[in-house]
Structure formats: structure tokens, C-alpha cells
Amino acid sequence: MSLGRLAMFITGLILLACVAALAVLPARWFIAVVPDHWPLAVVDASGTIWSGSATVALGAREHQRTVPAALRWETSWARGPKLTLRHPWLGGPLALTPAWLGLGISGQTLQLPAAALATLDARMMAVGPGGTLSLKWPASIIGPTPRPAGTTLLEARWRDAASALTPIRPLGDYALVLKQLASGSVDVTLSTLEGTLVLKGQGTLNRTQGFQFDGTAQADPSASAHDQTALRDVLAALGPQRNNQTLLRFR
Numbered sequence: 001m002s003l004g005r006l007a008m009f010i011t012g013l014i015l016l017a018c019v020a021a022l023a024v025l026p027a028r029w030f031i032a033v034v035p036d037h038w039p040l041a042v043v044d045a046s047g048t049i050w051s052g053s054a055t056v057a058l059g060a061r062e063h064q065r066t067v068p069a070a071l072r073w074e075t076s077w078a079r080g081p082k083l084t085l086r087h088p089w090l091g092g093p094l095a096l097t098p099a100w101l102g103l104g105i106s107g108q109t110l111q112l113p114a115a116a117l118a119t120l121d122a123r124m125m126a127v128g129p130g131g132t133l134s135l136k137w138p139a140s141i142i143g144p145t146p147r148p149a150g151t152t153l154l155e156a157r158w159r160d161a162a163s164a165l166t167p168i169r170p171l172g173d174y175a176l177v178l179k180q181l182a183s184g185s186v187d188v189t190l191s192t193l194e195g196t197l198v199l200k201g202q203g204t205l206n207r208t209q210g211f212q213f214d215g216t217a218q219a220d221p222s223a224s225a226h227d228q229t230a231l232r233d234v235l236a237a238l239g240p241q242r243n244n245q246t247l248l249r250f251r
Contacts, residue, residue, distance in 0.1 A: 027052035036061065039120070050075040059119020102143020110135040114158055121250065126237040128164025133157070149182035161195065165233040171197040178205070190215055196223050197231055201248050215248035 027045035034042050043066055045054035053072040057064040069088045076082050085094040091109035098104070114131040117124045136155045140147060147153065156176040162169050172195010179187045185206035190213075192198045201215015217238050219228040235246040 027054060030054060058116055063119045063122070063125055065116070065119050099141045099143070101145060102141040104141050105137075105139065107137060107139040114161065117158075123238055126165075127234060129158075130162030130164070131158055131160040131170065134159065146184045147180045149180055151180040152177065153180060153186060154178040157193075161197070163234050165237060166230045168196055168227060168230050171195050171234075172199075174199055188213060196220050196227050197234065199248070203250070211250060213248070213250040217246040217248055218244065 027047045027049055030042045030045055030049070034040065039059055041057045041061070041064060043055045043057050046052055051074045053070040055066060056071055057066045059065055067087075067089075072086045074084055076084065081098060083096040085096070089110055089112045091111070093106075094108045095106040096103060111132065111134045114129045114133050116133060117129040118127075119125075134157045137153065138151075140151075140153070154177070158174040158176075160170040161172050161174060163171060173193040174195070175191050175193055177189050177191075179189075181187050181204070183206075185204045188203040188205055188211075190199055190201040192200060196219060197217065198220050199215065199217050201213055203211065203213030203215075205211050217235055219231045219235070223231075235241070238246045238248060240247050
């Protein structure tokens with residue numbers, strides 16, 4: 001065998017070994033590759049990276065909570081590569097497909113207990129949130145090219161909000177909307193749809209400065225004296241007070 005043919009033969013064997021290794025690469029590999037700063041971690045996994053299941057945890061490392069049901073995925077190749085994710089909290093299958101300069105994600109909804117908010121921040125953990133969170137997003141491509149300005153990227157609702165620090169049930173209903181800005185940043189708007197506890201605020205999310213948000217929380221001025229007193233512990237847990245308002249500042 002000539003030296004050239006030998007080199008081609010060895011190269012072919014290496015490529016074949018790589019393909020075979022990828023085909024059986026264990027799903028537990030995800031435990032190591034998910035970045036530490038992400039608000040999500042893979043606790044355990046089984047199967048392969050192409051078809052398997054995993055137990056995940058939400059939140060920053062110091063506030064993480066394990067999601068009760070497993071996340072499952074499978075890969076199909078019939079009409080091009082597609083990874084399909086399934087979980088009881090999802091409204092249906094979530095499809096991920098490779099796209100030009102990015103990753104295509106199908107539109108979907110996600111519903112989960114509002115207790116998940118406690119994983120985001122120590123203040124929310126102190127509040128002991130209750131109720132239901134629902135998230136909705138449109139089909140889009142995640143990549144370096146921003147979507148057109150004004151595009152709604154995510155709508156989140158906190159329904160029948162409650163807190164372990166007050167007997168008021170519910171506190172209200174709240175909406176958080178993320179929209180694309182022309183600058184490439186994302187606008188974040190918090191508003192109160194109805195409720196005794198009034199939350200509002202504005203912020204931005206971008207790659208250079210991260211998440212910057214400023215808002216306020218207060219009892220509805222029209223609420224009874226009893227309800228305003230019942231909200232004191234909630235407002236104190238959320239942040240410092242100024243001019244009869246609690247300042248909401250997240251960085």
C-alpha cells in the first residue's frame with residue numbers, strides 16, 4: 001500500500017471512529033458543558049446526546065431547585081436535522097433546527113409554578129412566591145442577527161400571584177414583556193394588570209451590560225388600610241423604600 005493510500009485509510013478510520021463516538025456520546029456529557037453562570041443546570045442524564053432524558057435544575061447555583069419531571073429529547077433526520085424537546089410544562093413539543101447563522105426555535109408556551117421565581121434572586125426567595133407562571137414566545141432564529149425592532153420576543157404572565165409573607169390571595173396578575181430594540185438590545189417591561197400589589201418597571205438586556213432593570217413596588221393607593229398593612233413584609237423583602245415606594249433594582 002502506498003503512503004498516500006495509507007494516509008487516506010488512516011484518515012477514514014479516524015473519521016469513522018469519530019462518527020461512531022458521536023452516535024453513542026452519553027447524555028451525561030451535558031452536565032459538564034452547561035456553563036456555570038446559566039440559570040439552568042443538568043443534574044442527571046441518561047441516553048445519548050441524540051436521544052435521551054435529563055433532570056434539570058433552575059436558578060443560580062445558590063438558589064437552584066430541581067424540576068420534578070424529566071426533560072426528554074430525540075433527533076430526527078427525515079426532513080433535515082431536528083431536535084425535539086418534550087416536558088410536561090411545555091404546551092407541546094419544542095423543535096430546534098439549524099438555520100443560517102443561528103438556531104431555529106419553534107413557537108411554544110411554557111407553564112410552571114411561580115415558586116420557580118424564588119430561584120432567580122434572594123429577594124424573591126424571601127417573598128415565597130406562589131401562583132402560576134406562563135411564558136409564550138414566537139417561532140424565531142436565535143443568532144447574531146437581531147430581530148426587527150419592535151418584535152415581541154417573550155411574554156410572561158404571573159397569574160394569581162401570592163406570597164408566603166401575606167394572607168392576601170391573590171396579590172394580582174402581572175406581565176413581563178421582552179421586545180427587540182433597534183440598538184440590538186432587548187427592552188424589558190413589567191406591568192400590573194390588576195392587583196393590590198402594584199409592580200412596574202423598565203429595563204434592558206444586552207451582551208455588554210447584561211440585565212439592567214429599575215422599577216417600583218407599592219400597595220394600591222385605593223387598597224384598604226388592612227391590606228396596605230398586610231403588604232408591609234412583602235414590600236420590605238423586595239427592596240429599600242423611598243417616598244412610600246419599594247425600589248426594584250436588578251443587575
